[in-house]
Each structure stands twice: as structure tokens, then as C-alpha cells.
Amino acid sequence: MNVFELFRLDGKVALITGGGRGLGKQIAQAYAEAGADLVLCSRRVENCEQVKKELEATGVRALALPLDLTRPESVKAAVAKTLEHFGRVDILVNNGGASWGHPAVDMPYEAWMKVLQTNLTGTFLMSQEVGRFMMQNGGGKIINIASVAGLRGSDERVLDAVGYSASKGGVISLTRDLAIKWAKHNIYVNAIAPGFFPTKMTKGVLEHAEREIVNNTPLRRIGGERDLQGAALYFASAASDYTTGQVLAVDGGTTAR
Numbered sequence: 001m002n003v004f005e006l007f008r009l010d011g012k013v014a015l016i017t018g019g020g021r022g023l024g025k026q027i028a029q030a031y032a033e034a035g036a037d038l039v040l041c042s043r044r045v046e047n048c049e050q051v052k053k054e055l056e057a058t059g060v061r062a063l064a065l066p067l068d069l070t071r072p073e074s075v076k077a078a079v080a081k082t083l084e085h086f087g088r089v090d091i092l093v094n095n096g097g098a099s100w101g102h103p104a105v106d107m108p109y110e111a112w113m114k115v116l117q118t119n120l121t122g123t124f125l126m127s128q129e130v131g132r133f134m135m136q137n138g139g140g141k142i143i144n145i146a147s148v149a150g151l152r153g154s155d156e157r158v159l160d161a162v163g164y165s166a167s168k169g170g171v172i173s174l175t176r177d178l179a180i181k182w183a184k185h186n187i188y189v190n191a192i193a194p195g196f197f198p199t200k201m202t203k204g205v206l207e208h209a210e211r212e213i214v215n216n217t218p219l220r221r222i223g224g225e226r227d228l229q230g231a232a233l234y235f236a237s238a239a240s241d242y243t244t245g246q247v248l249a250v251d252g253g254t255t256a257r
Contacts, residue, residue: 006239010035013086014236015079017067017126018096020047022199023145023228027093030229031236032060039082039089041067042096061086069096069122070114079129088137091236092130094123094171095145097164099201104162112163119167124174131178131187139186142178143235146171146191148251158209168193172247179245188244190235195251197223218253 014031018024019040028038032055040048040062048064055062063085068074082089098118100111127142134140149159150168159165172191179189196202196213206213206222214220231250234240249255 007233007237008035009237012036012090013039013088014091014093015039015041015082015089015130016093016095017041017069020044020051022201023194023197024095025051026225026228027095027232028055030233032058034233034237036091037061037086039063039065039086041065041078043068067096069125070117072125075125075129083133089130089133090140092126092140092142093145093232094126096122099161099164101161101204103156103160107162115163116167120170120174123171127178131182134187135185141236142187142189143232144171144175144191146193146247148193148195148249148255151193151249151255158212159205175247176245183244188240190240190244191247192228192231193247193249193251194228195223195254197228216254218256221252223250223252
């Protein structure tokens with residue numbers, strides 16, 4: 001096999017939550033270029049429909065579905081419709097998420113629960129539902145989108161979102177635990193911990209702290225439109241067939257400090 005063929009995804013079906021914009025869209029474009037069929041899920045399904053049209057214009061087969069990660073029945077429905085349409089799921093990217101900026105001392109309970117239910121419980125529910133199929137069909141790849149905020153504490157002047165940080169720390173622990181438990185089923189579970197990328201979720205943070213963030217990043221810039229694609233493709237492809245339970249920070253070097 002040619003080394004470049006290790007990164008091909010021909011014949012694979014990838015389901016991406018939060019696939020209608022931001023990092024999810026970036027990953028979808030990478031997988032499409034590598035030959036995969038795409039399923040894009042989000043609460044705002046109209047965003048996924050737009051990405052679907054863009055991908056189909058290039059000859060890619062794609063499906064857009066509504067998904068509420070806080071509702072188990074919505075998770076089950078999205079996976080069932082994916083299997084009905086494509087007959088398989090080879091790659092799951094748990095990218096959909098939420099955040100809530102607020103000082104920890106008076107973080108509203110409802111806000112805390114919304115973030116934890118979306119980011120952590122939603123990742124578990126999707127992994128559980130897709131994992132059942134993968135166990136019966138030879139395995140697969142699960143890629144969880146965590147965050148550098150889940151690897152260490154954050155200065156509140158830059159990021160004051162304790163629920164988000166805690167949820168992403170939980171995603172990292174979940175990644176490692178599932179990787180061990182599901183290795184016998186040929187299911188690989190890895191995580192990417194992005195630094196700051198320009199997305200709707202980070203817009204407010206970047207508006208008031210971008211200069212400080214850039215100054216504290218060894219590469220002296222925030223993430224670009226293709227900067228996450230290589231890591232996402234690696235974990236989804238045969239190139240990572242001896243890698244599981246790992247967390248790769250794509251952060252311009254900030255966690256190396």
C-alpha cells in the first residue's frame with residue numbers, strides 16, 4: 001500500500017455531529033476529499049443542509065439530519081436514519097457542543113447541566129449508539145473533539161467557562177476509557193484537543209482576548225481553515241491503525257509551555 005493510500009476513506013461512511021459549520025464543516029470537507037460519504041447532524045439542520053449541497057456539488061454523497069445531543073431518542077433516530085440510508089457507520093466524529101461563559105462562583109445550574117449534557121453526555125450517547133453497530137460489524141473509528149481547556153485550567157480573563165472546561169476534561173477521560181474497553185472490538189477511540197479556532201463558539205472570546213491568545217501561542221496565530229483536517233483524517237483512516245486512547249492537541253504549541 002502506498003503511504004498516501006493509508007489516508008484514503010473510499011467506501012467509508014462518516015457521521016459528524018455539529019457538521020454544519022466551524023470545525024465540523026472543516027472535518028467534513030477533509031473526509032469528502034479523502035473519499036468518504038458524509039452524514040452531517042446538528043440542532044440547526046439547515047446549516048447541515050447547506051454543507052450537504054456544497055459537498056454534493058463536488059460529487060460526494062451526503063445526508064443532513066437533525067440532532068439534539070441532550071435527547072437520547074434524537075441520538076437513536078439520527079443513527080437509525082444513517083444506517084437506513086447508507087447501511088453502515090465507519091467513522092464517528094463527536095464534534096457537536098455548547099459553552100456558557102460565566103464566573104464559576106455563580107454559574108447557573110441550568111447552564112452547567114446544558115453544557116455537560118451536550119458535550120459529555122451527548123458524546124457518550126453517540127458513541128454508545130454507534131458503538132453497538134461497530135461491535136457487530138468489525139469495528140470503526142471514533143474521534144472525540146475535546147479542547148485544550150480540558151487539559152488544563154484557564155485564566156478567567158481569557159476563558160471563564162468552567163462547565164465547558166469540565167465537560168471537555170470528561171470527554172478526554174471518556175476517550176481513554178472507551179479505547180481500552182472497546183479495543184477488543186476493533187473500535188479505535190481518540191480525541192483531538194483544539195486550541196483557539198475562529199468559530200461561532202469562540203467569537204466572543206476572540207473579540208476581547210485574541211491578542212493575548214496569539215501572544216501566548218508559540219506559533220503566534222490562531223487555527224486556520226485547514227489546520228484541524230490532518231489530525232482528523234489521521235484518526236479516521238488506516239494511518240492510525242496502531243493508535244487508540246490518545247489525545248492530540250492541535251493548538252499552535254500552547255500546551256507545550
